Amino acid sequence: MLGRVACLALVLSGWCAGEDVLPPGPLSGAVAGAVTFSTTLKPPQSLFLSVRWSFKEDNIITSTSTNITDPKYANRISLDRATGALELRNLVLADTGEYTVTIIPDAGLPKQGKTTLNVYALITEATITSSPAAILIEDKSSANLSCEALGSISTIEWMKDKRPLRPSGRVTFSVDNKTVFLQPVHSSHHGTYQCRVSNPVSTVTVARDLTVNFGPHNISIIGPSAAAPGQRVALECTADSVPPANFSWMFNGNDMRVNNSVYTIERFEVERMGNYTCTARNMVTMLENSTVLNLKASCSAPQWSYLLLLISAIIRS
Template sequence: MDIKMLWIAAALVLVLPGVCVGEGILPLGPLSGAEAGKVTFATTLQPPESPFLSISWSFNGANIITSTSTIISEPGYANRFSLDRATGTLELRKLVLEDSGEYAITITPDAGRPKKGTVTLKVYAPITGAVIRSPEEAILIEDKSSTNLSCEASGSISTRVWMKDNQPLHQSDRVTFSVGNKTMALQPVDSSNHGTLQCRVSNPFSTMTAERHLTVNYGPHNISITGPSAAAPGERVTLECTADSVPRANFSWMFNGNDTHVNNSMYIIERFEAESIGNYVCTATNMVTMRENSTVLNLRASCSAPSWSFFLLLINTLILRGLK
Protein backbone atom coordinates (compact mmCIF):
# COMPACT_ATOMS: atom_id res chain seq x y z
CA MET A 1 0.00 0.00 0.00
CA ASP A 2 1.45 3.34 -1.03
CA ILE A 3 1.45 6.58 1.01
CA LYS A 4 -1.67 7.91 -0.76
CA MET A 5 -3.70 4.84 0.17
CA LEU A 6 -2.55 5.09 3.80
CA TRP A 7 -3.82 8.68 4.01
CA ILE A 8 -7.21 7.63 2.55
CA ALA A 9 -7.53 4.77 5.05
CA ALA A 10 -6.73 7.11 7.96
CA ALA A 11 -9.35 9.61 6.79
CA LEU A 12 -12.01 6.88 6.60
CA VAL A 13 -11.26 5.81 10.18
CA LEU A 14 -11.86 9.36 11.36
CA VAL A 15 -15.23 9.79 9.62
CA LEU A 16 -16.83 6.36 9.67
CA PRO A 17 -19.80 6.22 12.09
CA GLY A 18 -19.49 3.99 15.15
CA VAL A 19 -15.71 4.23 15.21
CA CYS A 20 -14.44 5.40 18.64
CA VAL A 21 -11.97 8.24 18.45
CA GLY A 22 -10.60 10.09 21.47
CA GLU A 23 -12.28 13.38 22.27
CA GLY A 24 -9.99 15.53 24.36
CA ILE A 25 -12.55 16.76 26.88
CA LEU A 26 -9.91 17.00 29.63
CA PRO A 27 -6.66 19.03 29.69
CA LEU A 28 -3.55 17.26 28.49
CA GLY A 29 -1.98 17.39 31.94
CA PRO A 30 -0.44 16.20 34.01
CA LEU A 31 -2.23 18.18 36.70
CA SER A 32 -0.64 18.86 40.06
CA GLY A 33 -1.98 19.58 43.53
CA ALA A 34 -0.68 20.20 47.02
CA GLU A 35 -1.34 17.80 49.86
CA ALA A 36 -4.44 19.04 51.76
CA GLY A 37 -5.23 21.36 48.84
CA LYS A 38 -7.61 20.95 45.93
CA VAL A 39 -7.58 20.41 42.18
CA THR A 40 -10.15 20.94 39.45
CA PHE A 41 -10.56 18.52 36.53
CA ALA A 42 -12.23 20.96 34.14
CA THR A 43 -13.77 19.57 30.99
CA THR A 44 -13.95 21.47 27.72
CA LEU A 45 -17.70 20.86 27.38
CA GLN A 46 -20.48 23.44 27.30
CA PRO A 47 -23.77 22.61 29.07
CA PRO A 48 -25.96 20.70 26.56
CA GLU A 49 -29.61 21.44 25.80
CA SER A 50 -30.57 18.12 27.33
CA PRO A 51 -28.85 16.94 30.53
CA PHE A 52 -26.31 14.16 30.29
CA LEU A 53 -27.73 10.72 30.95
CA SER A 54 -24.73 9.79 33.09
CA ILE A 55 -21.32 11.01 34.20
CA SER A 56 -18.76 8.55 35.49
CA TRP A 57 -15.33 9.30 37.00
CA SER A 58 -12.78 6.57 37.64
CA PHE A 59 -9.38 6.51 39.32
CA ASN A 60 -6.71 4.08 38.10
CA GLY A 61 -9.42 2.07 36.40
CA ALA A 62 -11.82 1.84 39.38
CA ASN A 63 -15.08 3.79 39.40
CA ILE A 64 -15.21 6.44 42.15
CA ILE A 65 -18.11 8.79 41.27
CA THR A 66 -21.24 8.15 39.21
CA SER A 67 -23.94 10.67 38.39
CA THR A 68 -27.30 9.64 36.90
CA SER A 69 -30.46 10.83 38.57
CA THR A 70 -28.39 10.94 41.75
CA ILE A 71 -24.69 11.11 42.56
CA ILE A 72 -23.00 8.11 44.14
CA SER A 73 -19.37 8.09 45.31
CA GLU A 74 -16.98 5.69 46.94
CA PRO A 75 -16.52 6.21 50.71
CA GLY A 76 -13.04 7.67 50.35
CA TYR A 77 -14.42 10.63 48.36
CA ALA A 78 -17.38 11.57 50.53
CA ASN A 79 -17.48 15.25 51.51
CA ARG A 80 -14.42 16.12 49.49
CA PHE A 81 -15.63 16.55 45.92
CA SER A 82 -18.00 18.69 43.87
CA LEU A 83 -19.36 17.64 40.49
CA ASP A 84 -20.79 20.00 37.90
CA ARG A 85 -23.49 17.85 36.28
CA ALA A 86 -23.82 20.30 33.40
CA THR A 87 -20.21 19.94 32.20
CA GLY A 88 -18.78 16.97 34.09
CA THR A 89 -16.11 19.14 35.76
CA LEU A 90 -14.89 17.61 39.03
CA GLU A 91 -13.32 19.44 41.98
CA LEU A 92 -11.43 17.21 44.42
CA ARG A 93 -10.52 18.62 47.85
CA LYS A 94 -8.42 17.60 50.88
CA LEU A 95 -5.91 15.94 48.61
CA VAL A 96 -3.75 13.11 49.92
CA LEU A 97 -0.67 11.60 48.32
CA GLU A 98 -2.68 8.50 47.41
CA ASP A 99 -4.80 10.65 45.08
CA SER A 100 -1.90 10.66 42.61
CA GLY A 101 -2.75 8.64 39.52
CA GLU A 102 -4.87 8.54 36.36
CA TYR A 103 -8.40 9.94 36.29
CA ALA A 104 -10.85 9.13 33.51
CA ILE A 105 -14.28 10.50 32.70
CA THR A 106 -17.01 8.95 30.60
CA ILE A 107 -20.07 11.04 29.74
CA THR A 108 -23.15 9.59 28.11
CA PRO A 109 -25.15 12.36 26.39
CA ASP A 110 -28.84 12.28 25.57
CA ALA A 111 -27.87 11.73 21.95
CA GLY A 112 -24.65 10.80 20.25
CA ARG A 113 -21.59 8.84 21.23
CA PRO A 114 -20.08 8.81 24.75
CA LYS A 115 -17.46 11.42 25.47
CA LYS A 116 -14.29 10.37 27.22
CA GLY A 117 -11.10 11.81 28.57
CA THR A 118 -8.16 10.94 30.81
CA VAL A 119 -5.64 13.00 32.74
CA THR A 120 -2.93 12.26 35.32
CA LEU A 121 -2.71 13.96 38.72
CA LYS A 122 0.41 14.28 40.88
CA VAL A 123 -0.08 15.30 44.53
CA TYR A 124 2.93 16.87 46.25
CA ALA A 125 3.72 16.83 49.95
CA PRO A 126 5.30 20.05 51.30
CA ILE A 127 9.08 20.19 51.61
CA THR A 128 10.29 20.06 55.23
CA GLY A 129 13.50 19.40 57.13
CA ALA A 130 15.97 20.27 54.39
CA VAL A 131 19.56 19.79 55.58
CA ILE A 132 23.03 19.38 54.11
CA ARG A 133 24.96 16.49 55.64
CA SER A 134 28.63 15.69 55.33
CA PRO A 135 30.97 13.00 56.70
CA GLU A 136 32.63 13.50 60.05
CA GLU A 137 34.29 16.89 60.27
CA ALA A 138 37.79 16.69 58.84
CA ILE A 139 40.41 19.28 58.01
CA LEU A 140 39.98 20.08 54.33
CA ILE A 141 43.05 21.37 52.49
CA GLU A 142 42.87 22.69 48.95
CA ASP A 143 44.12 20.33 46.24
CA LYS A 144 44.65 17.58 48.85
CA SER A 145 41.30 16.75 50.48
CA SER A 146 37.97 15.58 49.05
CA THR A 147 34.48 15.48 50.54
CA ASN A 148 30.94 14.34 49.75
CA LEU A 149 27.85 16.32 50.76
CA SER A 150 24.26 15.09 50.72
CA CYS A 151 21.09 17.17 50.45
CA GLU A 152 18.23 15.58 52.38
CA ALA A 153 14.62 16.62 52.95
CA SER A 154 11.14 15.23 53.57
CA GLY A 155 8.22 15.70 51.20
CA SER A 156 7.74 15.34 47.46
CA ILE A 157 11.02 16.45 45.92
CA SER A 158 11.01 17.51 42.28
CA THR A 159 14.36 19.28 42.03
CA ARG A 160 17.54 19.86 43.99
CA VAL A 161 19.86 22.72 43.08
CA TRP A 162 23.29 23.16 44.67
CA MET A 163 24.61 26.69 45.12
CA LYS A 164 27.59 28.52 46.52
CA ASP A 165 26.95 32.03 47.84
CA ASN A 166 23.53 31.90 46.08
CA GLN A 167 25.05 31.12 42.67
CA PRO A 168 24.30 27.73 41.04
CA LEU A 169 27.13 25.20 40.99
CA HIS A 170 27.82 23.31 37.78
CA GLN A 171 29.51 20.00 37.13
CA SER A 172 33.23 20.26 36.43
CA ASP A 173 36.47 18.32 36.83
CA ARG A 174 36.26 18.94 40.58
CA VAL A 175 32.48 19.04 41.15
CA THR A 176 30.23 16.06 40.37
CA PHE A 177 26.59 15.30 41.22
CA SER A 178 24.68 12.07 41.70
CA VAL A 179 21.46 11.32 39.82
CA GLY A 180 18.87 13.78 41.05
CA ASN A 181 21.57 15.96 42.64
CA LYS A 182 21.10 14.32 46.03
CA THR A 183 24.84 14.24 46.63
CA MET A 184 27.69 16.49 45.53
CA ALA A 185 31.31 15.39 45.47
CA LEU A 186 34.18 17.88 45.68
CA GLN A 187 37.30 16.07 44.49
CA PRO A 188 39.55 17.71 45.50
CA VAL A 189 38.37 20.86 47.24
CA ASP A 190 39.79 24.25 46.32
CA SER A 191 39.61 27.77 47.68
CA SER A 192 36.44 28.56 45.72
CA ASN A 193 34.57 25.93 47.80
CA HIS A 194 35.23 27.82 51.04
CA GLY A 195 32.13 29.60 52.32
CA THR A 196 28.40 28.96 52.50
CA LEU A 197 26.96 26.13 50.43
CA GLN A 198 23.23 25.91 49.77
CA CYS A 199 20.90 23.24 48.50
CA ARG A 200 17.47 24.37 47.30
CA VAL A 201 14.85 21.61 47.38
CA SER A 202 11.54 22.28 45.65
CA ASN A 203 8.35 21.02 44.09
CA PRO A 204 5.60 23.02 42.35
CA PHE A 205 4.09 24.04 45.71
CA SER A 206 6.94 24.50 48.16
CA THR A 207 10.63 25.33 48.36
CA MET A 208 13.19 25.07 51.15
CA THR A 209 16.89 25.96 51.18
CA ALA A 210 19.45 24.30 53.44
CA GLU A 211 22.79 25.94 54.22
CA ARG A 212 26.13 24.69 55.48
CA HIS A 213 29.42 26.50 55.98
CA LEU A 214 32.34 24.63 54.46
CA THR A 215 35.84 25.47 55.71
CA VAL A 216 38.55 24.86 53.14
CA ASN A 217 42.06 25.66 54.31
CA TYR A 218 44.02 27.29 51.51
CA GLY A 219 46.80 29.69 50.69
CA PRO A 220 48.54 31.88 51.19
CA HIS A 221 47.65 33.26 47.76
CA ASN A 222 47.93 36.72 46.22
CA ILE A 223 50.45 38.06 48.71
CA SER A 224 51.20 41.75 48.31
CA ILE A 225 52.74 44.71 50.13
CA THR A 226 50.91 48.00 50.18
CA GLY A 227 52.88 51.13 50.94
CA PRO A 228 55.05 53.74 49.20
CA SER A 229 57.94 52.75 46.95
CA ALA A 230 59.76 55.98 47.78
CA ALA A 231 59.97 58.17 50.86
CA ALA A 232 61.48 61.48 51.92
CA PRO A 233 64.02 61.84 54.74
CA GLY A 234 62.39 61.82 58.15
CA GLU A 235 59.07 60.51 56.81
CA ARG A 236 57.15 57.83 58.71
CA VAL A 237 56.60 54.84 56.42
CA THR A 238 54.05 52.09 56.92
CA LEU A 239 54.17 48.86 54.91
CA GLU A 240 51.34 46.35 55.13
CA CYS A 241 51.45 42.75 53.93
CA THR A 242 48.25 40.94 52.91
CA ALA A 243 47.46 37.46 51.61
CA ASP A 244 44.42 35.35 50.84
CA SER A 245 44.58 32.54 53.38
CA VAL A 246 42.41 30.28 55.56
CA PRO A 247 43.28 30.26 58.36
CA ARG A 248 44.82 33.73 58.53
CA ALA A 249 48.48 33.68 57.53
CA ASN A 250 51.43 34.45 59.80
CA PHE A 251 53.80 37.13 58.52
CA SER A 252 57.52 37.78 58.84
CA TRP A 253 59.76 40.48 57.36
CA MET A 254 63.30 40.61 56.06
CA PHE A 255 65.24 43.72 55.06
CA ASN A 256 68.10 43.44 52.59
CA GLY A 257 68.42 39.73 53.42
CA ASN A 258 68.39 40.14 57.18
CA ASP A 259 65.71 39.01 59.61
CA THR A 260 63.94 42.00 61.13
CA HIS A 261 62.19 40.00 63.89
CA VAL A 262 58.95 41.73 62.87
CA ASN A 263 56.28 39.02 62.81
CA ASN A 264 53.03 40.73 61.96
CA SER A 265 51.42 42.15 58.86
CA MET A 266 52.62 45.73 59.51
CA TYR A 267 56.19 46.97 59.14
CA ILE A 268 56.67 50.55 60.35
CA ILE A 269 59.68 52.77 59.75
CA GLU A 270 59.31 55.55 62.28
CA ARG A 271 61.83 57.82 60.51
CA PHE A 272 63.07 57.14 57.00
CA GLU A 273 66.83 57.48 56.64
CA ALA A 274 69.44 56.39 54.17
CA GLU A 275 69.76 53.12 56.06
CA SER A 276 66.09 52.45 55.27
CA ILE A 277 66.70 52.15 51.53
CA GLY A 278 66.51 48.62 50.13
CA ASN A 279 64.38 45.50 49.68
CA TYR A 280 61.64 44.60 52.14
CA VAL A 281 60.53 40.97 51.83
CA CYS A 282 57.26 39.80 53.41
CA THR A 283 56.70 36.06 53.83
CA ALA A 284 53.21 34.71 54.56
CA THR A 285 52.89 31.25 56.12
CA ASN A 286 49.77 29.09 56.55
CA MET A 287 50.29 26.79 59.53
CA VAL A 288 47.59 24.33 58.37
CA THR A 289 48.44 23.96 54.69
CA MET A 290 52.14 24.34 55.60
CA ARG A 291 52.65 26.55 52.59
CA GLU A 292 54.35 29.92 52.35
CA ASN A 293 54.66 32.66 49.80
CA SER A 294 56.77 35.81 49.63
CA THR A 295 56.83 39.15 47.89
CA VAL A 296 59.26 42.07 47.83
CA LEU A 297 58.98 45.85 47.81
CA ASN A 298 61.96 48.01 46.88
CA LEU A 299 61.92 51.18 48.95
CA ARG A 300 64.05 54.07 47.72
CA ALA A 301 64.58 57.72 48.49
CA SER A 302 62.09 60.20 47.12
CA CYS A 303 63.07 62.11 43.97
CA SER A 304 62.45 65.41 45.74
CA ALA A 305 65.62 67.40 46.47
CA PRO A 306 67.20 65.96 49.64
CA SER A 307 69.14 67.94 52.19
CA TRP A 308 72.92 67.91 51.92
CA SER A 309 73.17 66.04 55.20
CA PHE A 310 70.91 63.28 53.89
CA PHE A 311 72.91 63.17 50.61
CA LEU A 312 76.22 62.79 52.49
CA LEU A 313 74.67 60.16 54.79
CA LEU A 314 73.46 58.22 51.75
CA ILE A 315 76.93 58.25 50.17
CA ASN A 316 78.52 57.19 53.44
CA THR A 317 76.04 54.31 53.80
CA LEU A 318 76.71 53.09 50.27
CA ILE A 319 80.48 53.27 50.83
CA LEU A 320 80.18 51.27 54.05
CA ARG A 321 78.10 48.66 52.34
CA GLY A 322 80.71 48.41 49.59
CA LEU A 323 83.47 47.92 52.09
CA LYS A 324 81.61 45.03 53.66
Protein backbone atom coordinates in the same frame (compact mmCIF):
# COMPACT_ATOMS: atom_id res chain seq x y z
CA MET B 1 -18.07 12.10 7.75
CA LEU B 2 -16.28 8.85 8.60
CA GLY B 3 -15.59 10.19 12.08
CA ARG B 4 -19.29 10.88 12.66
CA VAL B 5 -20.21 7.40 11.43
CA ALA B 6 -17.64 5.82 13.72
CA CYS B 7 -18.82 7.94 16.61
CA LEU B 8 -22.45 6.97 15.89
CA ALA B 9 -21.44 3.34 16.00
CA LEU B 10 -19.81 3.85 19.37
CA VAL B 11 -22.98 5.48 20.71
CA LEU B 12 -24.67 2.11 20.39
CA SER B 13 -22.00 0.63 22.66
CA GLY B 14 -22.40 3.37 25.24
CA TRP B 15 -19.94 6.23 24.56
CA CYS B 16 -17.91 8.20 22.04
CA ALA B 17 -14.57 9.87 22.73
CA GLY B 18 -14.88 13.63 22.41
CA GLU B 19 -11.94 15.88 21.52
CA ASP B 20 -10.31 18.08 24.18
CA VAL B 21 -12.83 17.29 26.88
CA LEU B 22 -10.03 17.73 29.44
CA PRO B 23 -7.10 20.17 29.29
CA PRO B 24 -3.67 18.66 28.64
CA GLY B 25 -2.21 16.99 31.73
CA PRO B 26 -0.82 15.78 33.91
CA LEU B 27 -2.18 17.59 36.96
CA SER B 28 -0.16 17.99 40.14
CA GLY B 29 -1.44 17.99 43.71
CA ALA B 30 -0.03 18.04 47.23
CA VAL B 31 -0.80 15.51 49.95
CA ALA B 32 -3.73 16.80 52.05
CA GLY B 33 -4.45 19.39 49.37
CA ALA B 34 -7.08 19.54 46.63
CA VAL B 35 -7.20 19.48 42.86
CA THR B 36 -9.92 20.26 40.34
CA PHE B 37 -10.33 18.30 37.12
CA SER B 38 -11.78 21.04 34.91
CA THR B 39 -13.37 20.28 31.57
CA THR B 40 -13.39 22.37 28.42
CA LEU B 41 -17.17 22.10 28.10
CA LYS B 42 -19.53 25.05 28.36
CA PRO B 43 -22.69 24.58 30.45
CA PRO B 44 -25.45 23.32 28.10
CA GLN B 45 -29.02 24.62 28.08
CA SER B 46 -30.08 21.48 29.89
CA LEU B 47 -28.00 19.38 32.28
CA PHE B 48 -26.05 16.42 31.02
CA LEU B 49 -27.95 13.17 31.20
CA SER B 50 -25.00 11.49 32.86
CA VAL B 51 -21.53 12.37 34.18
CA ARG B 52 -19.25 9.58 35.31
CA TRP B 53 -15.74 9.89 36.77
CA SER B 54 -13.55 6.86 37.30
CA PHE B 55 -10.07 6.21 38.64
CA LYS B 56 -8.14 3.37 37.05
CA GLU B 57 -11.50 2.17 35.70
CA ASP B 58 -13.06 2.07 39.20
CA ASN B 59 -16.10 4.29 39.68
CA ILE B 60 -15.68 7.47 41.68
CA ILE B 61 -19.09 8.94 40.98
CA THR B 62 -21.84 8.35 38.45
CA SER B 63 -24.32 11.20 38.39
CA THR B 64 -27.68 10.90 36.62
CA SER B 65 -30.96 11.72 38.35
CA THR B 66 -29.21 10.32 41.43
CA ASN B 67 -25.55 10.02 42.43
CA ILE B 68 -23.73 6.74 42.91
CA THR B 69 -20.54 7.53 44.81
CA ASP B 70 -17.83 5.14 45.92
CA PRO B 71 -17.75 5.29 49.75
CA LYS B 72 -14.01 6.07 49.65
CA TYR B 73 -14.85 9.42 48.01
CA ALA B 74 -18.03 10.29 49.92
CA ASN B 75 -16.59 13.34 51.71
CA ARG B 76 -13.75 14.07 49.31
CA ILE B 77 -15.41 15.13 46.06
CA SER B 78 -17.65 17.81 44.58
CA LEU B 79 -19.13 17.49 41.08
CA ASP B 80 -20.18 20.39 38.89
CA ARG B 81 -23.04 18.92 36.84
CA ALA B 82 -23.05 21.99 34.58
CA THR B 83 -19.52 21.41 33.21
CA GLY B 84 -18.65 17.92 34.47
CA ALA B 85 -15.71 19.27 36.51
CA LEU B 86 -14.66 17.28 39.59
CA GLU B 87 -12.93 18.53 42.74
CA LEU B 88 -10.95 15.95 44.72
CA ARG B 89 -9.88 16.88 48.27
CA ASN B 90 -7.67 15.49 51.04
CA LEU B 91 -5.27 14.02 48.51
CA VAL B 92 -3.14 11.01 49.34
CA LEU B 93 -0.25 9.49 47.41
CA ALA B 94 -2.50 6.62 46.33
CA ASP B 95 -4.60 9.11 44.32
CA THR B 96 -1.82 9.19 41.70
CA GLY B 97 -2.98 7.66 38.43
CA GLU B 98 -5.30 8.00 35.43
CA TYR B 99 -8.75 9.58 35.68
CA THR B 100 -11.51 9.25 33.08
CA VAL B 101 -14.66 11.33 32.60
CA THR B 102 -17.57 10.11 30.45
CA ILE B 103 -20.31 12.61 29.70
CA ILE B 104 -23.62 11.91 27.97
CA PRO B 105 -25.34 15.16 26.97
CA ASP B 106 -29.08 15.66 26.54
CA ALA B 107 -28.41 16.14 22.82
CA GLY B 108 -25.41 15.22 20.75
CA LEU B 109 -22.79 12.54 21.07
CA PRO B 110 -21.26 11.19 24.30
CA LYS B 111 -17.83 12.55 25.19
CA GLN B 112 -14.92 11.09 27.06
CA GLY B 113 -11.61 12.46 28.34
CA LYS B 114 -8.63 11.11 30.22
CA THR B 115 -5.95 12.76 32.31
CA THR B 116 -3.32 11.86 34.88
CA LEU B 117 -2.91 13.16 38.42
CA ASN B 118 0.43 13.07 40.24
CA VAL B 119 0.27 13.58 44.00
CA TYR B 120 3.40 14.70 45.85
CA ALA B 121 4.27 14.94 49.53
CA LEU B 122 5.43 18.44 50.42
CA ILE B 123 9.19 18.72 50.87
CA THR B 124 10.31 19.47 54.42
CA GLU B 125 13.32 19.25 56.72
CA ALA B 126 16.01 19.66 54.05
CA THR B 127 19.58 19.46 55.34
CA ILE B 128 23.14 19.38 53.98
CA THR B 129 25.63 17.16 55.78
CA SER B 130 29.39 17.28 55.28
CA SER B 131 31.81 14.41 55.71
CA PRO B 132 34.35 13.77 56.94
CA ALA B 133 34.17 16.18 59.86
CA ALA B 134 37.93 16.74 59.87
CA ILE B 135 39.57 20.07 59.06
CA LEU B 136 39.87 20.49 55.28
CA ILE B 137 43.20 21.56 53.79
CA GLU B 138 43.63 22.48 50.14
CA ASP B 139 45.03 19.66 47.95
CA LYS B 140 45.29 17.33 50.97
CA SER B 141 41.66 16.67 51.98
CA SER B 142 38.46 15.51 50.27
CA ALA B 143 34.86 16.25 51.24
CA ASN B 144 31.37 14.97 50.47
CA LEU B 145 28.26 17.16 50.73
CA SER B 146 24.95 15.28 50.91
CA CYS B 147 21.46 16.76 50.60
CA GLU B 148 18.56 15.03 52.35
CA ALA B 149 14.89 15.96 52.68
CA LEU B 150 11.51 14.51 53.56
CA GLY B 151 8.77 14.38 50.92
CA SER B 152 8.48 13.49 47.25
CA ILE B 153 11.76 14.58 45.67
CA SER B 154 11.66 15.22 41.92
CA THR B 155 14.83 17.27 41.40
CA ILE B 156 17.91 18.29 43.37
CA GLU B 157 19.98 21.27 42.23
CA TRP B 158 23.30 22.39 43.71
CA MET B 159 24.64 25.93 43.84
CA LYS B 160 27.71 27.55 45.34
CA ASP B 161 27.55 31.16 46.46
CA LYS B 162 24.15 31.35 44.68
CA ARG B 163 25.57 30.27 41.31
CA PRO B 164 24.98 26.85 39.68
CA LEU B 165 27.58 24.25 40.70
CA ARG B 166 28.94 22.39 37.67
CA PRO B 167 31.01 19.20 37.39
CA SER B 168 34.74 19.72 36.93
CA GLY B 169 37.99 17.87 37.41
CA ARG B 170 37.54 18.05 41.21
CA VAL B 171 33.73 18.22 41.46
CA THR B 172 31.51 15.21 40.70
CA PHE B 173 27.94 14.23 41.57
CA SER B 174 26.21 11.02 42.58
CA VAL B 175 23.76 9.48 40.09
CA ASP B 176 20.75 10.79 42.05
CA ASN B 177 22.43 14.20 42.47
CA LYS B 178 22.09 13.98 46.25
CA THR B 179 25.83 14.05 46.92
CA VAL B 180 28.66 16.31 45.73
CA PHE B 181 32.18 14.90 45.85
CA LEU B 182 35.08 17.38 46.19
CA GLN B 183 38.27 15.42 45.53
CA PRO B 184 40.59 16.95 46.59
CA VAL B 185 39.35 20.27 47.91
CA HIS B 186 40.62 23.50 46.37
CA SER B 187 40.60 27.08 47.60
CA SER B 188 37.78 27.77 45.13
CA HIS B 189 35.61 25.26 47.04
CA HIS B 190 35.58 27.55 50.10
CA GLY B 191 32.17 29.22 50.43
CA THR B 192 28.44 28.65 50.86
CA TYR B 193 26.70 25.71 49.21
CA GLN B 194 22.97 25.64 48.52
CA CYS B 195 20.83 22.59 47.79
CA ARG B 196 17.42 23.20 46.20
CA VAL B 197 15.03 20.26 46.52
CA SER B 198 11.79 20.49 44.57
CA ASN B 199 8.75 18.80 43.12
CA PRO B 200 5.84 20.34 41.19
CA VAL B 201 4.09 21.47 44.38
CA SER B 202 6.92 22.57 46.68
CA THR B 203 10.52 23.79 46.80
CA VAL B 204 12.94 24.03 49.73
CA THR B 205 16.45 25.53 49.63
CA VAL B 206 19.00 24.88 52.37
CA ALA B 207 22.54 26.27 52.74
CA ARG B 208 25.76 25.20 54.43
CA ASP B 209 29.15 26.90 54.71
CA LEU B 210 32.22 24.86 53.82
CA THR B 211 35.59 25.97 55.16
CA VAL B 212 38.64 25.03 53.11
CA ASN B 213 41.91 26.07 54.71
CA PHE B 214 44.38 27.28 52.10
CA GLY B 215 47.27 29.59 51.43
CA PRO B 216 48.90 31.89 51.84
CA HIS B 217 48.55 32.66 48.12
CA ASN B 218 49.12 35.85 46.11
CA ILE B 219 51.21 37.60 48.73
CA SER B 220 52.06 41.20 47.89
CA ILE B 221 53.23 44.45 49.51
CA ILE B 222 51.12 47.54 48.90
CA GLY B 223 53.15 50.73 49.23
CA PRO B 224 55.49 53.11 47.40
CA SER B 225 58.69 51.85 45.80
CA ALA B 226 60.30 55.26 46.41
CA ALA B 227 59.94 57.89 49.12
CA ALA B 228 61.15 61.44 49.72
CA PRO B 229 63.36 62.26 52.73
CA GLY B 230 61.28 62.85 55.83
CA GLN B 231 58.21 61.18 54.31
CA ARG B 232 56.07 58.81 56.37
CA VAL B 233 55.88 55.43 54.61
CA ALA B 234 53.35 52.65 55.29
CA LEU B 235 53.85 49.23 53.72
CA GLU B 236 50.89 46.82 53.86
CA CYS B 237 51.28 43.08 53.27
CA THR B 238 48.31 41.13 51.88
CA ALA B 239 47.75 37.45 51.17
CA ASP B 240 44.85 35.16 50.26
CA SER B 241 44.60 32.78 53.20
CA VAL B 242 42.06 30.85 55.27
CA PRO B 243 42.45 31.27 58.17
CA PRO B 244 44.01 34.76 57.87
CA ALA B 245 47.79 34.63 57.70
CA ASN B 246 50.25 35.82 60.33
CA PHE B 247 52.83 38.32 59.08
CA SER B 248 56.44 39.17 59.90
CA TRP B 249 58.87 41.71 58.41
CA MET B 250 62.58 41.80 57.62
CA PHE B 251 64.70 44.69 56.38
CA ASN B 252 67.82 43.76 54.41
CA GLY B 253 67.70 40.32 56.03
CA ASN B 254 67.26 41.57 59.59
CA ASP B 255 64.19 40.67 61.65
CA MET B 256 62.28 43.87 62.41
CA ARG B 257 60.10 42.21 65.10
CA VAL B 258 56.95 43.54 63.50
CA ASN B 259 54.22 40.89 63.49
CA ASN B 260 51.29 42.52 61.78
CA SER B 261 50.32 43.24 58.21
CA VAL B 262 51.47 46.89 58.21
CA TYR B 263 55.06 48.10 58.59
CA THR B 264 55.40 51.83 59.17
CA ILE B 265 58.45 54.07 58.69
CA GLU B 266 57.60 57.25 60.57
CA ARG B 267 60.37 59.29 58.87
CA PHE B 268 62.17 57.99 55.82
CA GLU B 269 65.95 58.40 55.85
CA VAL B 270 68.55 57.28 53.36
CA GLU B 271 69.60 54.42 55.61
CA ARG B 272 66.05 53.07 55.32
CA MET B 273 66.56 52.35 51.64
CA GLY B 274 66.72 48.64 50.85
CA ASN B 275 64.74 45.41 50.68
CA TYR B 276 61.66 44.95 52.83
CA THR B 277 60.55 41.31 53.05
CA CYS B 278 57.09 40.29 54.21
CA THR B 279 56.48 36.65 55.16
CA ALA B 280 52.92 35.31 55.51
CA ARG B 281 52.29 32.12 57.48
CA ASN B 282 49.14 29.99 57.73
CA MET B 283 49.08 28.21 61.08
CA VAL B 284 46.65 25.51 59.86
CA THR B 285 48.15 24.58 56.50
CA MET B 286 51.64 25.21 57.97
CA LEU B 287 52.64 26.91 54.73
CA GLU B 288 54.40 30.25 54.30
CA ASN B 289 55.17 32.59 51.44
CA SER B 290 57.29 35.72 51.11
CA THR B 291 57.62 38.74 48.87
CA VAL B 292 60.13 41.61 48.67
CA LEU B 293 59.73 45.34 47.98
CA ASN B 294 62.82 47.41 47.20
CA LEU B 295 62.35 50.90 48.67
CA LYS B 296 64.47 53.71 47.21
CA ALA B 297 64.79 57.46 47.64
CA SER B 298 62.45 59.37 45.40
CA CYS B 299 64.03 61.03 42.34
CA SER B 300 61.58 63.88 42.84
CA ALA B 301 63.26 64.84 46.14
CA PRO B 302 65.41 68.02 45.98
CA GLN B 303 68.98 67.10 45.06
CA TRP B 304 70.49 69.00 48.00
CA SER B 305 68.20 67.18 50.41
CA TYR B 306 69.23 63.85 48.99
CA LEU B 307 72.95 64.79 49.26
CA LEU B 308 72.52 65.88 52.88
CA LEU B 309 70.93 62.53 53.68
CA LEU B 310 73.78 60.71 51.94
CA ILE B 311 76.49 62.77 53.74
CA SER B 312 74.71 62.21 57.07
CA ALA B 313 74.67 58.49 56.46
CA ILE B 314 78.39 58.47 55.58
CA ILE B 315 79.31 60.46 58.72
CA ARG B 316 77.33 58.10 60.98
CA SER B 317 79.04 55.11 59.39
